[in-house]
Amino acid sequence: MADFQSPKGTRDFYPDQMALRRHVENIWRKASVDCGFDEIEGPTFEHLSLFTAKSGPGIVSELFSFRRAGGSDDYALRPEFTPTLARMAAARAGTLSVPTKWFAIPLHFRAERPQRGRLREFVQWNVDLLGSEGAAADCDVIACAALALERLGLKPTDVRFRLAHRGASAAVLTAAGVAGEHIGEAFELLDRRDKLSPEEFQTRAVKLGLDDAAQKRFAAIAGTKLPVSASMNDVAASLGVGADVLAPLAELSEKLNSLGLSDWCQWDFGIVRGLAYYTGTVFEVHECAGKERAIAGGGRYDGLVELFGGPKMPAIGFGMGDVVLGLVLADKGLLPKDGGQLLPRPDVFLISDGSDAAEKTLPKLVMQIRRAGLHARHSWKATKNVGKLLSDAGKCRARSALILGAEMAEGAVAIKDLDGGGQRVVPLEEVVATLLAMTGANTSTVSKHD
Ligand code: HAM
Numbered sequence: 001m002a003d004f005q006s007p008k009g010t011r012d013f014y015p016d017q018m019a020l021r022r023h024v025e026n027i028w029r030k031a032s033v034d035c036g037f038d039e040i041e042g043p044t045f046e047h048l049s050l051f052t053a054k055s056g057p058g059i060v061s062e063l064f065s066f067r068r069a070g071g072s073d074d075y076a077l078r079p080e081f082t083p084t085l086a087r088m089a090a091a092r093a094g095t096l097s098v099p100t101k102w103f104a105i106p107l108h109f110r111a112e113r114p115q116r117g118r119l120r121e122f123v124q125w126n127v128d129l130l131g132s133e134g135a136a137a138d139c140d141v142i143a144c145a146a147l148a149l150e151r152l153g154l155k156p157t158d159v160r161f162r163l164a165h166r167g168a169s170a171a172v173l174t175a176a177g178v179a180g181e182h183i184g185e186a187f188e189l190l191d192r193r194d195k196l197s198p199e200e201f202q203t204r205a206v207k208l209g210l211d212d213a214a215q216k217r218f219a220a221i222a223g224t225k226l227p228v229s230a231s232m233n234d235v236a237a238s239l240g241v242g243a244d245v246l247a248p249l250a251e252l253s254e255k256l257n258s259l260g261l262s263d264w265c266q267w268d269f270g271i272v273r274g275l276a277y278y279t280g281t282v283f284e285v286h287e288c289a290g291k292e293r294a295i296a297g298g299g300r301y302d303g304l305v306e307l308f309g310g311p312k313m314p315a316i317g318f319g320m321g322d323v324v325l326g327l328v329l330a331d332k333g334l335l336p337k338d339g340g341q342l343l344p345r346p347d348v349f350l351i352s353d354g355s356d357a358a359e360k361t362l363p364k365l366v367m368q369i370r371r372a373g374l375h376a377r378h379s380w381k382a383t384k385n386v387g388k389l390l391s392d393a394g395k396c397r398a399r400s401a402l403i404l405g406a407e408m409a410e411g412a413v414a415i416k417d418l419d420g421g422g423q424r425v426v427p428l429e430e431v432v433a434t435l436l437a438m439t440g441a442n443t444s445t446v447s448k449h450d
Pocket of ligand 1: 127324
């Protein structure tokens with residue numbers, strides 16, 4: 001028997017669920033545009049080598065990869081957008097403005113074990129700034145993420161940006177006793193520590209040459225969380241390093257403060273990020289009480305554009321998935337329980353009494369109204385008892401009902417205002433103007449339908 005279920009880890013979006021998805025995506029898109037980012041898109045699948053170039057062949061087990069029947073090229077569905085974006089930047093590097101600010105809202109595919117907050121297909125908002133180094137660029141993308149979260153109704157008491165800097169963290173780990181050649185593995189251990197048993201953690205720590213005292217320091221660093229407004233001397237003292245080592249954090253702290261974002265952010269020296277390409281600032285957004293996985297993650301990847309044949313081009317960005325964000329928003333009551341409430345409301349719902357004149361006029365009128373930029377639906381039934389059909393208008397939350405009934409004999413129709421109440425008879429040739437006036441759409445149909 002064929003399996004007609006949707007594949008594991010994927011979702012069907014019926015209209016009410018699609019409305020919820022679009023609600024979030026619209027806020028992401030508007031925040032990106034308001035912050036000066038331009039939308040881009042790339043292919044859903046890429047040459048497999050784009051994803052193995054930096055991460056190595058180990059990444060393949062996490063991908064949906066394939067070869068065309070009879071072909072010899074290996075492809076993979078994109079698990080993330082950053083390699084595509086870096087490839088696109090490399091190809092046009094000579095013509096890009098500085099900085100270049102891009103965003104995308106693509107679907108991604110990962111061959112994960114589906115679980116809460118983790119699916120095999122998900123939407124991820126990507127915001128990236130290319131061509132500019134330094135804390136101002138880092139904070140520009142962080143500010144965009146914070147703006148969207150704020151517009152979704154979240155507050156700094158709900159979610160927190162946890163920030164670190166790979167350079168500063170490397171210096172802190174060195175001071176804690178990790179030898180230079182083991183820094184990469186130490187980052188990996190930091191990143192995976194919550195997924196390892198205490199025994200596994202200890203075995204790996206010993207391999208890094210950490211004695212008992214150094215392991216304790218390592219664990220203390222991993223657990224160090226401080227406000228970004230804390231003085232750098234205090235941060236340095238709690239990590240056992242000189243403040244000079246934390247210069248990148250000092251710059252970030254100043255910029256975050258000047259953007260009014262300090263409340264949203266904290267230092268977290270347990271954050272290193274698993275992806276191989278990050279070079280400097282790294283961050284994740286988490287629900288404050290630690291519920292769920294990361295809502296978003298990002299960082300600086302100054303070498304990736306060059307890896308794909310472009311010039312040396314610094315870059316910073318983040319990805320925010322719809323799955324964890326949806327769980328957090330639902331938990332905090334920030335999403336309507338019924339996504340149907342977010343579906344676009346028809347400006348008018350046309351009803352016919354079934355007479356020849358009404359049946360002939362209805363399709364013409366529907367087209368005229370739609371050509372004027374209004375959202376028009378109509379009943380697919382016709383009956384003399386138009387009151388019955390009015391409930392269909394109510395079900396789809398139409399703002400008004402237009403009844404092609406007895407008044408058709410005088411070339412007129414009845415328009416019922418379903419929001420404000422009241423009904424009037426309008427000559428057919430005045431219907432469009434009347435509806436435009438009623439919906440306030442006579443100035444700009446575009447902004448009305450944004
Ligand atoms: P990432 O940490 O792999 O980073 O993913 C970012 C976010 O995407 C996660 O925090 C999570 O919300 C969501 N996400 C990831 N995997 C899944 C999944 N299997 N199911 C549901 N949601 C998921 C990146 O992808 C980087 N490329 C982000 C970036 C952009 N860095 C710089 N620019």
